[in-house]
């Protein structure tokens with residue numbers, strides 16, 4: 001059970017304390033029921049209910065209230081700590097994952113699972129402690145019945161065990177259906193996102209708009225049907241629990257007296273104890289849906305974690321960063337390096353390489369080729385974002401493997417086609433004056449401000465966003481710069497700045513540059529050009 005797996009992970013002392021305090025609550029609750037029974041019996045026999053019983057009752061009530069309160073507080077604290085630890089663990093795995101693993105998982109799944117599911121769990125799991133308390137009450141009630149009549153205990157325990165087994169089987173079916181709803185919800189969200197992301201396109205084409213809406217309605221309809229079916233299962237489970245408890249009381253009141261002599265003396269107390277069980281049983285069944293939802297939610301969290309674990313880099317790659325020993329490199333060599341994109345069915349969709357290529361310190365290399373020829377893939381291989389499937393990458397003769405790959409990555413910076421602008425300069429201790437100078441150099445002074453480690457920007461065009469990404473890359477001050485069609489979104493003036501001034505600046509500062517470009521009239525601005533086709537280097541001067 002996923003909930004147990006989550007709860008088991010915490011500090012043993014807190015777990016034991018939670019277990020103990022919750023069982024005390026159940027004990028207090030059952031004690032109160034026993035005392036009520038005793039007082040009622042005395043009244044029935046015409047005896048006066050003594051002050052002693054009243055005091056014991058008041059003390060038991062105080063014990064119950066204190067342990068109940070402590071149990072709920074402790075459960076909330078414990079669950080939030082467990083969820084926080086799970087969130088941290090998953091984010092740690094994400095930040096250490098392979099780029100390919102993350103590309104395969106997709107952002108939507110990660111976001112929904114880490115943010116939405118854990119948030120939902122943080123609200124529902126503490127509520128389940130009420131059900132746990134009720135479970136303890138039931139256990140103590142059974143023990144109480146055992147003190148009254150062993151035969152009744154055996155019958156009631158037997159019927160309860162049978163009822164519980166049926167309940168658990170049905171509850172599992174409900175959990176499985178809830179897991180299926182998760183995928184339907186994701187499908188619905190996906191369909192919904194087309195309305196906002198593709199708003200311009202659907203407003204220009206009414207037929208597309210209608211087609212998308214028809215698809216959305218279909219998906220939403222399927223989700224509704226699934227949720228209604230789950231509602232039906234839940235109602236059936238609820239009805240079963242109600243029927244079960246009255247069946248139990250019926251057995252105690254009508255069946256047992258017919259079979260056992262002397263039973264009539266205790267029938268009153270056992271009946272009362274059975275009736276008191278109605279509350280706890282109702283409390284447990286009322287959270288069944290929540291348990292199912294929490295089980296399914298945690299199932300997704302653990303499934304995501306397993307996918308992240310499948311391709312996790314070796315432990316050596318997780319080492320904290322030191323100053324990279326590769327910063328003074330002279331050559332980077334790709335020797336027969338290959339890389340494959342593999343789809344969900346395990347089929348290779350594209351192969352890059354074998355690539356044989358040497359990059360020397362300080363040179364400016366242009367990478368050219370048609371769409372889909374593998375230029376971006378080659379860049380990600382060169383900088384160690386993709387692990388080669390075959391061949392080797394050597395830096396000054398040292399092979400790059402999982403023990404040094406992170407240190408190797410630390411000599412690279414750049415702007416990829418799918419670059420991301422962070423909200424602040426994480427991990428870069430930049431002098432605000434340098435930043436201001438670069439903002440002016442990129443002609444963004446009227447658009448971008450920098451204060452307290454953060455950029456504040458008004459709406460930027462794609463070209464302007466790329467210029468801001470360039471500022472961040474320059475502030476990183478790395479040895480090798482990779483640019484994937486950086487100039488493609490710049491105007492003629494800024495293209496000239498890039499090819500005419502910036503590349504010369506990089507060279508003057510001894511930086512190595514590999515730039516993917518389609519701008520053939522600037523091809524003379526590099527030391528050499530490497531052309532790719534179908535993932536292979538087809539020509540290159542001095543390769």
Ligand SMILES: Nc1ncnc2c1ncn2[C@@H]1O[C@H](COP(=O)(O)OP(=O)(O)OP(=O)(O)O)[C@@H](O)[C@H]1O
Pocket residue numbers: 103341342349350369370371372373374375376377378
């Ligand atoms: N993340 C990915 N998952 C699966 N296949 C991919 C992925 N990225 C690229 N590909 C495939 O690999 C091939 C090479 O793509 P790549 O982006 O490296 O080419 P490119 O030369 O940079 O193209 P372009 O000039 O259009 O940017 C293409 O067939 C593409 O469909």
